Each structure stands twice: as structure tokens, then as C-alpha cells.
Amino acid sequence: MKNNHDPSSPHSHATRRAMVVIPTYNEKENVSQIISATLAEQASIGTFELHVLIADSHSNDGTLQIVEDLASADHRIHLLDVQERGIGVGLYKGFHHAIDELAADVLFEMDADFQHNPADIPRFLKKIDEGYDLVVGSRFAPGSVNRMPWYRRVLSVGANQVIRVMLNLQALTEITTSFRAFTKELFLKVDPDTVPWQERSFIFVPVFLVRMVEAGADATEIPMTMHPRVRGQSKMIYWKYIRDIMWFSIKSRFQK
Numbered sequence: 001m002k003n004n005h006d007p008s009s010p011h012s013h014a015t016r017r018a019m020v021v022i023p024t025y026n027e028k029e030n031v032s033q034i035i036s037a038t039l040a041e042q043a044s045i046g047t048f049e050l051h052v053l054i055a056d057s058h059s060n061d062g063t064l065q066i067v068e069d070l071a072s073a074d075h076r077i078h079l080l081d082v083q084e085r086g087i088g089v090g091l092y093k094g095f096h097h098a099i100d101e102l103a104a105d106v107l108f109e110m111d112a113d114f115q116h117n118p119a120d121i122p123r124f125l126k127k128i129d130e131g132y133d134l135v136v137g138s139r140f141a142p143g144s145v146n147r148m149p150w151y152r153r154v155l156s157v158g159a160n161q162v163i164r165v166m167l168n169l170q171a172l173t174e175i176t177t178s179f180r181a182f183t184k185e186l187f188l189k190v191d192p193d194t195v196p197w198q199e200r201s202f203i204f205v206p207v208f209l210v211r212m213v214e215a216g217a218d219a220t221e222i223p224m225t226m227h228p229r230v231r232g233q234s235k236m237i238y239w240k241y242i243r244d245i246m247w248f249s250i251k252s253r254f255q256k
Contacts, residue, residue: 015048015049016047016105017049017106018051018105018106018121019104020038020118021053021094021095021098021109022035022111022112023094023111024054024063024112025063025085027059027061027063028062031066031112034112035067038121039077040118041122044121045125052077053078053079053098054067055093057082058084064079080094087202088198089197091197095187106128110179111179116177116178121181124137128181132219133183134181134213134218134220135180135181136222137179138177138224140157140160141173141221141223145223147226147227159175159176159206160176163206167252174221175206175209176205190208190211203244
């Protein structure tokens with residue numbers, strides 16, 4: 001049945017609300033463009049009302065003011081001043097804010113730097129519509145496009161293989177990228193104390209996925225497009241990430 005819901009109107013029971021949670025810190029060069037590109041995908045989505053929540057770690061470069069101005073003009077744009085540094089903290093608090101205060105039914109995690117392509121969003125939601133409660137964007141699924149530098153591709157292949165082998169997660173090809181969609185019900189099944197949201201090394205990204213799988217997620221993957229960052233600076237500290245990947249994988253294997 002055709003959905004005649006007007007995406008410019010307030011939330012109604014005719015649609016489910018999909019909230020794209022984007023953690024930011026000093027992203028003034030990207031934030032307005034990523035919000036615009038994300039909301040532009042509403043035209044390709046029939047059964048969801050698309051919103052964006054910027055979970056900002058109290059930026060000092062003007063990011064907060066940019067988002068405040070945009071939010072005042074469009075009810076689909078939301079801002080949470082997290083007051084703490086850390087992408088994991090921003091995501092965790094953003095997810096809860098989206099559920100508790102913004103009536104989100106489906107949650108996305110997506111980066112602000114255009115490494116993740118907003119044009120992939122409709123394909124995530126199509127899978128949610130089919131009944132999956134976790135959809136993972138994969139750089140290794142057939143049809144994916146990965147334009148990252150060679151050293152990032154080597155890192156991602158190695159990290160994914162270590163976790164998949166050590167934890168026997170052969171059903172998924174992608175563990176370490178943070179482009180995902182999942183239902184609020186699945187998110188609330190995960191014990192937050194089992195995910196290191198506070199860590200600065202991005203280890204929370206694979207751990208969170210593993211915890212959703214352990215919680216019984218009905219998961220699938222879609223091929224994704226991965227681009228190198230165009231503007232701004234990456235927050236990843238590579239040696240810490242590699243160390244934490246190895247430690248998490250070894251510890252999890254022995255616990256099993």
C-alpha cells in the first residue's frame with residue numbers, strides 16, 4: 001500500500017521513525033553537508049520518517065552552533081550536547097536520547113566525515129522492512145566499494161579476520177565498520193556494561209556488534225560504499241585499536 005505520509009509533518013503512526021545518530025567533535029567542515037545528504041534520502045524511503053541526531057562532544061569549532069541553526073529550521077534535525085569526549089560515549093548517549101526523547105524506532109550509527117555514503121541508507125531500511133533487526137554495511141560483501149587508502153584496507157581486513165576466526169562469526173563478513181542500522185528493541189537487549197563505550201580506540205565498534213549478535217540479532221549485510229575522509233581529521237589512534245582488537249579477541253575466545 002502506498003504511504004502518503006508527508007515527511008515534513010510531525011511523527012505519526014503511519015510511519016516508523018529512523019534516527020541516524022552521528023557522533024561529532026569539531027566537524028564544522030562536514031556537519032551541514034552530511035545532514036543535508038542524509039535527509040535527502042527521504043525521497044527514496046517509503047515506510048520510514050528519516051531524522052538526524054547529531055551527538056556532539058561539546059565541539060569548540062562552531063559545530064554546535066551550525067547544528068542549532070539547522071535544527072531550528074527543520075524538526076527532523078536534532079542536537080545532543082554530550083559534554084564528554086569520545087565517539088562511543090556520543091553514540092551510546094545518542095541512542096538513548098533517540099529512543100527516550102525522540103520516539104525512534106530504528107537507529108543508525110554513521111560517521112560524519114562522508115566515509116559512509118548516505119545514499120546507502122534506503123537499502124539498510126529495506127532490509128529492516130523485510131524483518132531483520134540488524135543490518136550491517138560491509139566492505140567485503142559482493143558489490144561493495146572501498147576507496148580507503150591501502151593501509152586502512154589492510155587494517156580492516158586483518159581486524160575483521162582476527163575477530164571472525166577467534167569468535168567464530170563466519171555469518172558476517174564485516175565486524176569493524178560503524179555503518180549499521182538496528183531496531184530499538186535489539187539495542188535495549190544489549191547490556192551497556194559489556195560494551196566499552198568510553199574507550200577512545202574504537203574497540204566499542206566491533207564489541208557492540210558482537211554483543212548484538214549474542215543478544216540474538218536477526219542480522220544481514222548489504223554492500224556499502226566506503227570513501228576516504230575528504231575534510232577534517234580522523235580521531236582513530238591505530239596502535240591502540242590494534243592492541244584492543246587482539247586483547248578482545250583473545251579474551252573472548254578463552255571465555256567461550
